[in-house]
Amino acid sequence: MKLHFFLIVVLISACKLIAQTNFHPPLLIPLNLAANFGELRPNHFHMGVDFKTNGREGLPLYSIDKGYVARVKISPNGYGKVIYINHPNNITSVYAHCSGFVGILDSLVKQKQQEAENFEVEFYLDEGELPINKGEHVAFSGNTGSSTGPHLHFELRNTTTEAALNPLKFGFDIKDTKVPQISALKVVALTKKGYQIPNKSLIFPLKKNGKGSIVKATTIEIPSNFCSLDGGQALSFEVNDFIDGSTNACGIYESHLSSLGDTLFQQRMDSIYFDHSRFVNSHKDYDEYLISKRKFNKAYKVAQNPLTIYPINQIGILTLQPGDSIQLNYTANDVKNNASSLDFTLKAKKGERNNLIDFYSPSTHFIPDSSYIFQGENYIISIPAFTFYEPLKKYVVLAYPNLILGNQKDPIQLPITLKLKPIYSKVTIEKQFIKINNSYTKTTINKENWLEAETKTLGKINIGIDTIPPTVNALNFNSTDTLLTKKTLTWKVNEGQTELIDYDLLIDSIWYVLEYEKKGSYLIVTLPMLSNEPHTLEIVAVDACQNKTSWTWKGWLTKPPIKEESPTKLD
Numbered sequence: 001m002k003l004h005f006f007l008i009v010v011l012i013s014a015c016k017l018i019a020q021t022n023f024h025p026p027l028l029i030p031l032n033l034a035a036n037f038g039e040l041r042p043n044h045f046h047m048g049v050d051f052k053t054n055g056r057e058g059l060p061l062y063s064i065d066k067g068y069v070a071r072v073k074i075s076p077n078g079y080g081k082v083i084y085i086n087h088p089n090n091i092t093s094v095y096a097h098c099s100g101f102v103g104i105l106d107s108l109v110k111q112k113q114q115e116a117e118n119f120e121v122e123f124y125l126d127e128g129e130l131p132i133n134k135g136e137h138v139a140f141s142g143n144t145g146s147s148t149g150p151h152l153h154f155e156l157r158n159t160t161t162e163a164a165l166n167p168l169k170f171g172f173d174i175k176d177t178k179v180p181q182i183s184a185l186k187v188v189a190l191t192k193k194g195y196q197i198p199n200k201s202l203i204f205p206l207k208k209n210g211k212g213s214i215v216k217a218t219t220i221e222i223p224s225n226f227c228s229l230d231g232g233q234a235l236s237f238e239v240n241d242f243i244d245g246s247t248n249a250c251g252i253y254e255s256h257l258s259s260l261g262d263t264l265f266q267q268r269m270d271s272i273y274f275d276h277s278r279f280v281n282s283h284k285d286y287d288e289y290l291i292s293k294r295k296f297n298k299a300y301k302v303a304q305n306p307l308t309i310y311p312i313n314q315i316g317i318l319t320l321q322p323g324d325s326i327q328l329n330y331t332a333n334d335v336k337n338n339a340s341s342l343d344f345t346l347k348a349k350k351g352e353r354n355n356l357i358d359f360y361s362p363s364t365h366f367i368p369d370s371s372y373i374f375q376g377e378n379y380i381i382s383i384p385a386f387t388f389y390e391p392l393k394k395y396v397v398l399a400y401p402n403l404i405l406g407n408q409k410d411p412i413q414l415p416i417t418l419k420l421k422p423i424y425s426k427v428t429i430e431k432q433f434i435k436i437n438n439s440y441t442k443t444t445i446n447k448e449n450w451l452e453a454e455t456k457t458l459g460k461i462n463i464g465i466d467t468i469p470p471t472v473n474a475l476n477f478n479s480t481d482t483l484l485t486k487k488t489l490t491w492k493v494n495e496g497q498t499e500l501i502d503y504d505l506l507i508d509s510i511w512y513v514l515e516y517e518k519k520g521s522y523l524i525v526t527l528p529m530l531s532n533e534p535h536t537l538e539i540v541a542v543d544a545c546q547n548k549t550s551w552t553w554k555g556w557l558t559k560p561p562i563k564e565e566s567p568t569k570l571d
């Protein structure tokens with residue numbers, strides 16, 4: 001009997017062990033998180049986890065399972081150098097911001113860059129082309145793309161739908177004993193359509209009651225004019241999660257709002273589609289984020305929010321009338337079930353309710369479900385329906401070429417199309433571009449010979465002009481030297497008006513990969529093996545308005561051979 005029991009214990013432990021180590025860790029150092037899945041970021045959710053890499057680049061990255069390299073992308077933006085590996089069970093793993101790749105993959109990337117004569121490449125591979133073993137060293141960690149410090153941004157995706165999955169649900173060995181912190185509660189009054197009623201919101205700070213995970217709040221009272229005939233009230237919670245070994249505020253995994261056991265709203269960060277990610281602006285209380293960067297998770301949603309993070313079909317909107325009260329519980333927990341809980345009574349004071357019907361008039365506000373076109377002799381602005389999350393005060397100035405469309409701070413979901421007639425008669429249209437809030441916006445020239453751009457930023461719109469080419473200057477060597485013995489050469493490239501769109505390095509007229517480190521504006525080459533003779537280096541840099549700079553250098557890249565002196569004649 002005793003032996004039996006022992007065996008069962010061993011078996012259970014073994015099963016647990018297999019579940020815990022199902023995937024090979026992507027790093028061999030202890031896995032420490034700098035950020036978790038679903039964190040609320042500007043205009044997106046964090047679609048993976050960030051593993052710390054001890055503040056360093058160049059740590060080996062390992063494939064979490066057997067599979068094949070399905071996609072590789074090299075870009076100065078976004079994920080920088082990134083590799084996608086498809087595994088059995090319809091899972092894809094993603095390793096972003098890499099500094100480089102290993103073996104055949106590294107050679108393949110270089111070959112593709114050489115073929116395209118471009119540092120920026122993206123290619124897809126079929127099963128069988130580049131198979132990978134579980135635990136195979138595939139890349140090196142880095143800080144490329146829009147990363148602001150060395151780390152591994154790691155994702156898991158559903159291979160078919162490409163939806164991002166929560167990697168922490170897949171048994172990686174990450175220590176987490178800390179509970180989420182619920183630090184404030186916000187109550188807002190809503191219209192029938194679920195829009196926030198102007199000036200009807202209140203924030204209640206919450207205090208921990210000393211037990212750590214339980215927050216005390218007895219009765220929270222809201223004014224009677226937070227009630228209306230066909231509108232309601234809704235809650236959002238300032239809540240952050242914390243992980244052992246890190247002080248970073250992370251996102252919560254799960255939350256429940258319930259009343260006497262009935263769930264009113266639930267959030268669970270298991271999976272997010274990339275084309276839903278921008279709806280983070282609808283999920284978080286945007287105003288609070290804007291004012292103070294405080295992250296309030298709404299415990300309610302509006303109809304057009306398609307996020308798949310709400311497991312039950314509830315919208316979380318309360319319908320208190322003056323004098324009503326409701327007993328509520330809000331619980332937030334992480335993947336390891338560390339939870340914090342808040343019990344309280346929400347009470348609407350007795351008195352007059354809000355009897356207005358139209359809080360937002362179509363003449364004064366942009367209404368989310370309407371589309372808009374502003375058209376004049378020199379401009380067309382097209383705004384599709386569902387661009388706005390909430391009704392937004394119509395702030396439009398149409399004094400071409402200086403247009404104003406809303407405030408830069410207000411988020412929008414869909415791109416707005418701008419078409420502007422070029423203005424400067426003395427410069428060609430190719431040298432003109434659309435500027436939004438004084439920044440270059442990617443501009444094309446359309447059939448009508450107008451400037452055209454799409455924007456997901458509101459604000460000031462006008463036309464910029466760029467006739468100044470980028471500048472290129474040697475950084476880690478002196479361009480007047482005729483002998484360079486460095487293996488890696490670096491240049492600083494500056495482009496003031498628009499942005500760098502092409503950069504090429506020619507060594508003796510042959511193209512070599514020149515890396516573009518956009519954050520620091522560096523161009524970097526690791527020199528190939530070159531023959532022992534003088535060489536010519538040329539860099540050509542082109543900006544978005546086709547202004548071109550050429551930088552050239554001639555000299556030795558290895559020490560010239562020492563000439564033997566002719567033997568002195570003796571007589």
Ligand SMILES: [Zn+2]
Nearest residue numbers: 048049050153
């Ligand atoms: Zn990340």
